[in-house]
Amino acid sequence: MQQSTSRADALAAIPVPMPDIRAVTSPQGLVRIEHPAVLKPWLARLLPPALSRPTRTLELDEMGSFVWAHIDGIASVADLARRVEKRYSCLAAEAEQAVALFVRQLGQRGIVALRQERKD
Amino acid sequence: MTRELRWDGLRVNIPDGMEPAVLDRGFVRLARPGHVPGHGAGSGDGQVESLELRFGPEKSPFDPDRDGRRLLKACGLPEAAFVRVGPSRPDDPGFWAAPEKAPRLFAVRMNGGMAALLFPTPPPPDVLQAAMASLDLTPPDAWRSWRCFDLSFETPPGAILVRASFKPGSFRLEFRLAGGGLTFDRFVPADVILGAAGVEAWLARFLGREHGDGMTVTPQGTGQASFASPVPIWRRVLSWLPAGSERLRGRARHDAETNRILVVTARGSSLSEAHFDRVCSSYAAVDIQG
Numbered sequence: 001m002q003q004s005t006s007r008a009d010a011l012a013a014i015p016v017p018m019p020d021i022r023a024v025t026s027p028q029g030l031v032r033i034e035h036p037a038v039l040k041p042w043l044a045r046l047l048p049p050a051l052s053r054p055t056r057t058l059e060l061d062e063m064g065s066f067v068w069a070h071i072d073g074i075a076s077v078a079d080l081a082r083r084v085e086k087r088y089s090c091l092a093a094e095a096e097q098a099v100a101l102f103v104r105q106l107g108q109r110g111i112v113a114l115r116q117e118r119k120d
Numbered sequence: 121m122t123r124e125l126r127w128d129g130l131r132v133n134i135p136d137g138m139e140p141a142v143l144d145r146g147f148v149r150l151a152r153p154g155h156v157p158g159h160g161a162g163s164g165d166g167q168v169e170s171l172e173l174r175f176g177p178e179k180s181p182f183d184p185d186r187d188g189r190r191l192l193k194a195c196g197l198p199e200a201a202f203v204r205v206g207p208s209r210p211d212d213p214g215f216w217a218a219p220e221k222a223p224r225l226f227a228v229r230m231n232g233g234m235a236a237l238l239f240p241t242p243p244p245p246d247v248l249q250a251a252m253a254s255l256d257l258t259p260p261d262a263w264r265s266w267r268c269f270d271l272s273f274e275t276p277p278g279a280i281l282v283r284a285s286f287k288p289g290s291f292r293l294e295f296r297l298a299g300g301g302l303t304f305d306r307f308v309p310a311d312v313i314l315g316a317a318g319v320e321a322w323l324a325r326f327l328g329r330e331h332g333d334g335m336t337v338t339p340q341g342t343g344q345a346s347f348a349s350p351v352p353i354w355r356r357v358l359s360w361l362p363a364g365s366e367r368l369r370g371r372a373r374h375d376a377e378t379n380r381i382l383v384v385t386a387r388g389s390s391l392s393e394a395h396f397d398r399v400c401s402s403y404a405a406v407d408i409q410g
Contacts, residue, residue, distance in 0.1 A: 007154045062312050088309035089379040091269055093139070093153075094288040101288075 011078040011096060015071050015103045015112040023068065031065040033058045038110040058109065063088070067102055071112065077103055124254070125150075126267040128281055130175045130235065133254035135168060135247060143268060145281045146176040168239060168247050175235040177259055182229050184216055192218060195225050195238045202227065215252075226252070233257040263398075266293075267406065270378070273304055274402040276395045300367075300388015304403060307381040310374055319374040319381065320345045326383070331368060343374035371400045378405040 017023075021035040036053040047053075060068055066087060067080055075083075077100055085095035106112045123134040127148055134140070134150055142149035151170040174194065182188070184202035192200050200219035205226075217223035224239040226248070235255055237248075258264050261277045271291065279295040279302060289309070295302040307313055314322050320337050323345050327335040337347045349368040370385035384400050391399070 063309075088312065090289065090308045094308070098288040 009116065010100055011081070012076050013103070013114040013116055014073065014076045015080075015106065016073040016115050017071060017112055018110060021111050025065070025069075029065060030062065031060040031068050033060065033068070033111055035109060035111050038108070056109070058111070063098070064102060067099055071103075073115075076117070124267055126265050128175075128266075129177075129233070129258045129260060129264055130173060131254065131256040131258070131265075132173065132251060135171065135251065137167065138171065140268060141170070143284055143286075146174060148173045148175075168241075168243050170240055171251065172238040173235060174238070175233060175257060177233045178229065182216075182227065182234050184227075187234075188216065188218075188227070191227060191236055192225070195236070197225060200225070228252070228255065230255070231257045232259050270380070270405050271304070271306055272402070272404045272406045273384075274399060275302065276391060276399065297388065297390050299390040300386065302387070302391070302399065303383075303385040305381075305383040305385070306405065307383075308379060310376070310379045310381045313381060314374065319343050319372055322381070323347060323372045323383070326372075335368070340371070343376060344371065346371045369396070373403075375405050380405040 018035070021033055023031055023033045025031050034055050034057050037056045039047070039053060044053075063084065067084060070080055070083055078096070080103070081092070081095040081099040084090070084099055085092050088095070090098075103112065103114070107114055125132055125134050125140060125148065127140075127143055128145055130148065132148075137152050138150040139153060140148065141151040149170060149172045152167075172195070174191070180187075184204070188202040192198055192202070197218055202216040202218045203220045203223075205215055205217045205223075215226060215228035217227075218225045222242045224242045225236060227234060227236045235257055237251060237255075239248075243251075260280070263277060264275050264279070266273050266275065269286070269291070271293075275295055276297070279297055281293065282296050282301070283292070283294045285292045289307060291304075291306040293304045320339050324335070324337050327337065327347055331349070334350045335347050336350065337345050339345050347368075347370050349366070366387075367389055368385060368387055370383060372381065372383045374381050382403050382405060384403050386396055386399070
């Protein structure tokens with residue numbers, strides 16, 4: 001049974017860039033990410049294995065580029081939110097919501113995977 | 121650090137570890153981050169997980185048998201009854217608690233209004249005392265001071281909260297006034313939103329999206345600008361007629377120190393120039409609470 005993610009779990013998740021994406025930073029510091037399109041499972045099964053998936057491009061704004069620059073497979077969503085809070089002088093709750101939403105959108109596009117740290 | 125919440129006429133100190141979870145007209149819920157209402161009444165370490173406040177002006181003196189029944193039902197205690205506990209302060213006529221055996225709902229009259237505090241479990245005496253000592257109500261026919269999150273401002277007598285929106289980066293509070301309205305906007309981070317443009321250029325684009333073309337933007341010094349809707353020709357000719365509710369005016373300010381943009385918009389003519397000045401000058405971004 002799928003359980004809803006608690007707020008603590010969501011903040012503790014660590015976004016990890018997927019291996020088949022390509023990120024380019026412009027001279028203005030903005031990031032453009034090229035990534036394979038996410039296909040519905042039934043469509044992916046129909047396509048010949050040799051056929052590569054279409055590529056999609058995502059242009060990040062300044063805040064998105066800032067967060068992306070700090071996604072290193074080690075920093076959690078909470079860590080990223082604290083950086084945003086400090087850099088942009090916003091409220092902690094605002095930073096957490098904005099970063100969590102941004103990371104979720106990256107996840108939905110297949111750009112990052114989320115890893116949960118085990119608590120031994 | 122003591123953090124004070126001023127909301128819709130209520131003033132109360134936010135208990136340590138809590139933050140505003142719900143802010144509505146006549147209702148506030150303070151809770152620890154991550155607390156889910158109805159899931160676990162207590163943390164087990166004596167800490168209070170949440171506090172709900174219901175408040176507003178009294179239509180008539182509080183009657184525990186009549187008004188109390190509605191309040192108890194609204195707070196999930198339909199079978200309980202209020203008992204009078206006695207004055208909590210020298211200047212108030214007394215307060216009530218429910219249920220009698222393990223009180224966690226407290227109702228108090230003050231300044232022509234009523235405030236009810238609901239805890240999930242009977243609170244420690246020091247927590248209750250601190251909340252009661254910081255409690256105050258300002259009637260709606262007086263100037264009210266507001267302080268929530270990083271905002272601080274005043275509303276004139278008769279202003280009624282219509283809508284409050286706290287989206288990340290964009291806060292908006294709308295009030296209704298006789299014959300018009302008042303809106304407070306706050307945007308963060310200002311440096312990203314403005315980019316290389318000044319506040320006047322950003323304001324012109326913002327007003328175009330909100331109110332269409334035609335608004336006049338006038339610089340008022342570094343990082344500040346005022347704006348107003350165009351005056352129709354017939355109003356210029358018949359200037360002695362009172363302005364209608366369609367009139368818009370306001371001010372925007374880029375607060376570089378807090379990296380915020382603050383905008384006040386007044387609609388209609390019920391707000392005098394003096395009151396409008398007071399509203400605009402009182403609007404500030406304050407030190408982040410907590």
